[in-house]
Amino acid sequence: MNLIQLCSKLNASPMEDLTLPSYLLGAFRRKSITFANGLTDEKTIVYWFQSKSFTIDLRLKEANTTPVLDRQGWIGDTCWDQEQQLLSWHVTSNYQNHIQWPEPAKLHPIGNAILEFSPSNAYVEDWRQQVTRGLYLGLRLFKIENLETKQSYAADGGLIICDHFLAFAQSRHPDIQQRLNVHSTLSHAYTEQSINLEEIQDYEVSISFYRENIYLSTITDRVGTTIDLENFELLDAETLVQSKVIQGKNCRLYFKLDVFQPNFEFSTHTETTTASQRWLQQEQDHLFHATKITL
Missing domain, CATH: 2.40.128.280 (Lipocalin)
Structure with a gap:
């Protein structure tokens, strides 16, 4: 099922336990x-x-x-x-x-x-x-299962949807990352020929602005493609699974639900004092004559 459609089966997350501002x-x-x-x-x-x-x-x-x-x-x-x-x-x-x-x-x-x-x-x-208002969904990737080898491995990553903005992250395969871990920096690992450029790009962070093509990514070949929102299913109230082909292998990605709000209002203004509000109104011809909302 498409992830956006699957959202109709999710319960809105409580926000009273939010630990961040x-x-x-x-x-x-x-x-x-x-x-x-x-x-x-x-x-x-x-x-x-x-x-x-x-x-x-x-x-x-x-x-x-x-x-x-x-x-x-x-x-x-x-x-x-x-x-x-x-x-x-x-x-x-x-x-x-x-x-x-x-x-x-x-x-x-x-x-x-x-x-x-x-x-x-x-x-x-x-x-x-x-963003100002819209769908707010956060899924944290924690495991990938290779259906062909019947083996699973711990993975880190996630998918965040804020209205029409999407971000997806997926860590490198553990075998690749293990070779990297003995080096202090990525450049050192590459210089020592412990890893090639293709393996470096096994780590993905991609961003789409309109739920369509990826505009920015750590992986060169991902630009112009899409963040896949198909083939999701709900295992339980807190766990979603996606069927996906990774490097030619049929896999299942396991996500924990971090947040879901169907129509969330994101913060775009701050409160100020009554005195400052009077000042802003009184001096608006001077203060606001050349202003605009800058994103």
């Missing part, structure tokens, strides 16, 4: 990053998809020409420290072979933006919410 949920594009040395990057393509408990992240220097060794993408558990008001990630699998962004995040939401400050003041990032 609600303004973090959704799909975000990085507008800019400014570093402590005064340099600002407004060109690198970065997307952050946030489910209820996990993150999918993709970073490319260019949409379709980023060298294989320079691509970044990962999936990980999202951790919120309520006392310190800090966001961090337990990155369980990574396209690269080391953690490129080790600092936690100090966040400040305003409007449809989230400003992310590194506690060391090394950088500040400006993120923009891409």
Whole structure:
């Protein structure tokens, strides 16, 4: 069954137990990053998809020409420290072979933006919410079963749908990843000929903007194809399975339901004081004459 159709069989997830600030949920594009040395990057393509408990992240220097060794993408558990008001990630699998962004995040939401400050003041990032309302679904991949060999292996990945935005992640086959783990970086593994470019791209993070063709991906050949939403079935209230061909082998992908909301309202504005509201209205001719919503 098509995944969107299967959603009619799912129960809406409770949101009262959310451990993250609600303004973090959704799909975000990085507008800019400014570093402590005064340099600002407004060109690198970065997307952050946030489910209820996990993150999918993709970073490319260019949409379709980023060298294989320079691509970044990962999936990980999202951790919120309520006392310190800090966001961090337990990155369980990574396209690269080391953690490129080790600092936690100090966040400040305003409007449809989230400003992310590194506690060391090394950088500040400006993120923009891409969605306002619609389907919100997060599935966490945990196992792949090869139906031909009757063998299963642990996998990490996930699928996040935010209205018409889709992100999919799938970790490398364990045999490939094991050869990588003895190296400090992806570049070192490639230089030492422990892995080739095709095997490096066995790690997938792909993004589609309109539930159609993939526009951005860590895998060159995935661009222009689609994120497969067919052949899903519901095993129980918390587990979904997808039948899929992987490298010519018939497989089953097992997902845990992380979040499902059929018509979720994503955060695109923040509250302010009564005094500031009066000021905004009083000075709107000057303040808003050249403004627009920037995604």
